[in-house]
Amino acid sequence: MGQLDEIVIAAMTRAMQKAEPLLAEALSQYGVTSPDQLLPGVAGKVFQDVMLRVAAENFPNAQLDALKHGLAAFQHPLFETALLRLKAQSLSTSDAFAMATGRDAAIVLAGLGLRVAPFDRKTPRILAEPDNDIDKVGETFAKWKTAYVGYSPCDTPFYMLLTDCVRTMRTQIADRPELRELKDLVTRTGLALPSGPFPAFKHGIILIPRELGDSVSTIFLNNPNPNDGSVGLYAGWSINGSREGAPNSGFLPVPLQFLDAAIKEPEIALWIWRPTGPRVVLN
Incomplete structure (x- = not known):
């Protein structure tokens, strides 16, 4: 222990x-x-x-707000049912950038505190106002049963860094000009990137706290090299009610890796409210 x-x-x-x-x-x-x-x-x-x-x-x-929300969620029948169904599934996939989908995923994420709404599969856009009220989210996703679960990386107090190859992520961030802004973020936070050894194409997600005044953009490097992985940073910021630095008017589908991590490690739920220090989850 x-x-x-x-x-x-x-x-x-x-x-x-x-x-x-x-x-x-x-x-x-x-x-x-x-x-x-x-x-x-x-x-x-x-x-x-x-x-x-x-x-x-x-x-x-x-964190009384997180505690109150969590206690209410764990007593809610919709949350309990959705959580049990998701735990019975295998959320791990061959696609490190797979997106959370459907009503159960939305209810669990809302219960943990993340404001979510249906995100259109065909045209990249949010379909309703994001919320973390379980009843409202359940009702909304009843209309769009197969929609992605969308959220705003501009409004959350943390960034999500994803990769399909933890082994090559460090080199990618250090050397690729497309990831310069991500490199600056890693340097500023003093984040110790995983160094392995790791098998090829092991998936991972790193959560990085947002700092006051940040203006970090969403970045995605889709690397076609069969020996290197791809890297994505889910980021953005809000200023005077306007969401900046992220596509689709400031909304993206929630990564399935984040949902999986939140279910397996309840401490992740606190990140939705007030994160402290970087957190690395390998999948």
Whole structure:
């Protein structure tokens, strides 16, 4: 077990200890002593309110907005059903740049906090206003069942760097003039790119926090060389309500690699709210 795991377990143990008397107090107001004596919706609301109070009083650095959204999502039947279906599938594909598709993917991403909307498969454009309300997203994607799941890289607090070959990505970024802006971003953040050894064409995604005042553009290098991989940076920025630096009026389909990483590593969900430090996920 790693040090981070021990810290998380200790924090959760402390939180539950703090929650017990508050939960008993809240249940007494309903004349019961156990959550299973309440209707599921009421019990979930009581638990959510107690955990938010514990976090606010005892964990001053807690991301209360993320915690509140996440607690509500995990109690939502649409989220639970969609998550179970996605976990039963294999999201890994031979295409490192595959796009998240369909209602289940949209609901899970919205539940984690990402504002999403259907993205047209035929003409690259967003089809509705992005949202992270599960009910609204579920209703919208019921109209466009097979649409890509779109989001705005201009509005998220992080960039997604994708490649289909981690082994050659470092050289590509260092040497290719098309990736100069990406090279500057890597240098500025002090990002340590994976150095291997890796098998040929191993996929990977790196999440990089946005900094105030950034104006980094979306970049995609489609490399036809059979020995080198391709590299894409999902980026952009917003200024005075206008999305800049990204195609399709500032919208792109969510990479399937990101969805896969968010399902396998719940910590990724916090990146949707306030990222800290680069994060590397190899697939």
